[in-house]
Amino acid sequence: MELKQGKYKDNDYVRQVAEEKYKYGFTTDVHTEVIDRGLNEEVVRLISEKKEEPEWLLDFRLKAYRHWLKQTMPTWAHLRIPEIDYQAISYYADPTKKRKDEGKKEIDPELMKTFDKLGIPLEERMALSGLAVDAVMDSVSVKTTFKEQLKEKGIIFCSMSEAIKEHPDLVRQYLGSVVPYTDNFFAALNSAVFSDGSFVYIPKGVRCPMELSTYFRINARNTGQFERTLIVADDESYVSYLEGCTAPMRDENQLHAAIVEIVVHERAEVKYSTVQNWYPGDAEGKGGVYNFVTKRGHLRGNNSKLSWTQVETGSAITWKYPSCILQGDNSTAEFYSVAVTNNYQQADTGTKMIHLGKNTRSTIVSKGISAGKSENSYRGLVRVAAKADNARNYSQCDSLLLGDKCGAHTFPYMDIHNETAVVEHEATTSKINEEQIFYCNQRGISTEDAVGLIVNGYAKDVLNKLPMEFAVEAQKLLSVSLEGSVG
Amino acid sequence: MEGFNGQRSTVNGQRIKMLKIEDLHASVAGKEILRGINLEVKPGEVHAIMGPNGSGKSTLSSVLVGNPQYEVTQGTVTFNGKNLLELSPEDRSHEGLFLSFQYPVEIPGVSMTNFMRAAVNEKRKYLNLPALSASEFLKLMREKRAIVELDNKLANRSVNEGFSGGEKKRNEIFQMAMLEPKLSILDETDSGLDIDALRIVAEGVNKLKTPETSCIVITHYQRLLDYIKPDIVHVLYQGRIVMTAGPELALELEKRGYDWIKEIDN
Numbered sequence: 098m099e100l101k102q103g104k105y106k107d108n109d110y111v112r113q114v115a116e117e118k119y120k121y122g123f124t125t126d127v128h129t130e131v132i133d134r135g136l137n138e139e140v141v142r143l144i145s146e147k148k149e150e151p152e153w154l155l156d157f158r159l160k161a162y163r164h165w166l167k168q169t170m171p172t173w174a175h176l177r178i179p180e181i182d183y184q185a186i187s188y189y190a191d192p193t194k195k196r197k198d199e200g201k202k203e204i205d206p207e208l209m210k211t212f213d214k215l216g217i218p219l220e221e222r223m224a225l226s227g228l229a230v231d232a233v234m235d236s237v238s239v240k241t242t243f244k245e246q247l248k249e250k251g252i253i254f255c256s257m258s259e260a261i262k263e264h265p266d267l268v269r270q271y272l273g274s275v276v277p278y279t280d281n282f283f284a285a286l287n288s289a290v291f292s293d294g295s296f297v298y299i300p301k302g303v304r305c306p307m308e309l310s311t312y313f314r315i316n317a318r319n320t321g322q323f324e325r326t327l328i329v330a331d332d333e334s335y336v337s338y339l340e341g342c343t344a345p346m347r348d349e350n351q352l353h354a355a356i357v358e359i360v361v362h363e364r365a366e367v368k369y370s371t372v373q374n375w376y377p378g379d380a381e382g383k384g385g386v387y388n389f390v391t392k393r394g395h396l397r398g399n400n401s402k403l404s405w406t407q408v409e410t411g412s413a414i415t416w417k418y419p420s421c422i423l424q425g426d427n428s429t430a431e432f433y434s435v436a437v438t439n440n441y442q443q444a445d446t447g448t449k450m451i452h453l454g455k456n457t458r459s460t461i462v463s464k465g466i467s468a469g470k471s472e473n474s475y476r477g478l479v480r481v482a483a484k485a486d487n488a489r490n491y492s493q494c495d496s497l498l499l500g501d502k503c504g505a506h507t508f509p510y511m512d513i514h515n516e517t518a519v520v521e522h523e524a525t526t527s528k529i530n531e532e533q534i535f536y537c538n539q540r541g542i543s544t545e546d547a548v549g550l551i552v553n554g555y556a557k558d559v560l561n562k563l564p565m566e567f568a569v570e571a572q573k574l575l576s577v578s579l580e581g582s583v584g
Numbered sequence: 585m586e587g588f589n590g591q592r593s594t595v596n597g598q599r600i601k602m603l604k605i606e607d608l609h610a611s612v613a614g615k616e617i618l619r620g621i622n623l624e625v626k627p628g629e630v631h632a633i634m635g636p637n638g639s640g641k642s643t644l645s646s647v648l649v650g651n652p653q654y655e656v657t658q659g660t661v662t663f664n665g666k667n668l669l670e671l672s673p674e675d676r677s678h679e680g681l682f683l684s685f686q687y688p689v690e691i692p693g694v695s696m697t698n699f700m701r702a703a704v705n706e707k708r709k710y711l712n713l714p715a716l717s718a719s720e721f722l723k724l725m726r727e728k729r730a731i732v733e734l735d736n737k738l739a740n741r742s743v744n745e746g747f748s749g750g751e752k753k754r755n756e757i758f759q760m761a762m763l764e765p766k767l768s769i770l771d772e773t774d775s776g777l778d779i780d781a782l783r784i785v786a787e788g789v790n791k792l793k794t795p796e797t798s799c800i801v802i803t804h805y806q807r808l809l810d811y812i813k814p815d816i817v818h819v820l821y822q823g824r825i826v827m828t829a830g831p832e833l834a835l836e837l838e839k840r841g842y843d844w845i846k847e848i849d850n
Binding site: 530531532533535536537538539540541542543546550551553554555557 | 649672674677689690692694699702706743759763
């Protein structure tokens, strides 16, 4: 079946897909019962059983769960988090269970407006609204085409669940090696109850020929709230991966506690980009997703490279520090971030760059944008170990404030134990002033468009790091997120 | 490529007044600055408005372009037959009103290209013209840059960021050239300029002059008016136009200063 993205007739295509076997996500043998809310050891066992996992993985989950029981949620962040009742969450959702809104034939008009503004292609709108779930969107056929191309090169790109079945040794070798379940409260929780996620393995010397993004754009909804992703780039390989999408994502589940682990071997390079627009809550600050994520990359081999790029505009509370352990000599790490908060959103985000090897380099560019009554904090750590000779770090943390009622904070930490280290830090705080807006108005540019221009100019350095197709969407997303915040 | 001034300035054989201000009163921060301005500008005319500091010159230009910090308390302003005061600042611009700011603000991160492209295409949209393609737009930029001798590096720079005083003023006239307004207000465009910059700016303004377009030159000094020759000169004092005459009035003020005006107005 020849498929050019977006150039097929809907009906034919839906029929073809329905006729194909569903290769992704959970197996078709899964029962349809739903597990009640609450978390205890039985639930953990049940999750593992349903997914038909090997013993070692059940063991991993149980150890993590028992460890979690001994922990309490950390409170050091600059965030006000309402108490979370862990017993009120359902930890296992049958993937074949019909979604509430599947009976609907039309997309909510408000959502349509947002799709228009963001320039989301028509084919993807159905899927993003939760309709036509059975057709598993364009993604199954798209996935199939891509999968073949990838297979030829020996690249593994599949769901975590599938990876555990098809490549258990690989998974076992790396799972938890970058973020152990003992790392933090949410890492323990995720390790106990993780639902699904992506697994990527790039063999030695292989350059992945495409962005591993289009793939998961639409499927994001199915991966659930405790997502677990593992990416391994073997020697001299390259991959660029993009997670998330600009379309506003609603989820009944409020708490999202994901883990992303990345291992980069010698002379390999991984680019990991995130565009996140989870439902941020309403204008009064009610509802909204809590996005608590542990992301970490281990630059294991010499001359390895990892760059994190994130555009965070959604979620009621964002709490994440995509970090890098620069163990290999001559390794390079980058963190580029735009975090937008509006209305009552809160963000405490940043990165940790841990320099262990020799001649390592890290770059941090963080652009915070606060509007409404929101609070936006950058928290960063640059640590240089005693044996890490000639480490270099450059950090630039900028804050842009729109209005008088929002907050922007910077908490940079430097922990340097080697005198040859060169660490630079720059920080600016600015406000969009009315004069700039009026100047644009007098030239015929509306206030909304003016804010969009200014904000995108401000975030340019970060947006330029995104894969091109997403840079354009991300620009629109920034404008849309700040609607109504000025004037 | 269709420009902006396809519209005619006559209706039923009558010349539409470009601008008509009647009994305009305006305040800022609760203090009344304009105390009854009356002014008419016809297509093709150049009016100079002069006056001592604090007379209300900048207030007048701010009110005309709709700066929200200023409040109109009385009077009407008709521009091209439309009620100007009811239009948003953006729509006033789309209708053909342009202000060359006295202190052009810097907008870091926003390139001149993106900025001008947004401005030009917004105006075209308002006039139901198709947006310019990227190549058409760049061609337009090149054409208009030449008018004020603004070099190529300009396109990549952020709006007014790092521009010298002279470059900022030339940039204002460049934008004027790009937007082809019907009525331009030059608010103390000569302030802070050396003789060469002044000449380039003035020549630029003159090159853009057509029988259909008009200009209000607000200035403190005669100097600019040596280059941009006014048809009519007004003197603004304490929020009112106290004298109107031909270009010789400017020369008179140059010689005698503003004191004699203050004596005349009682």
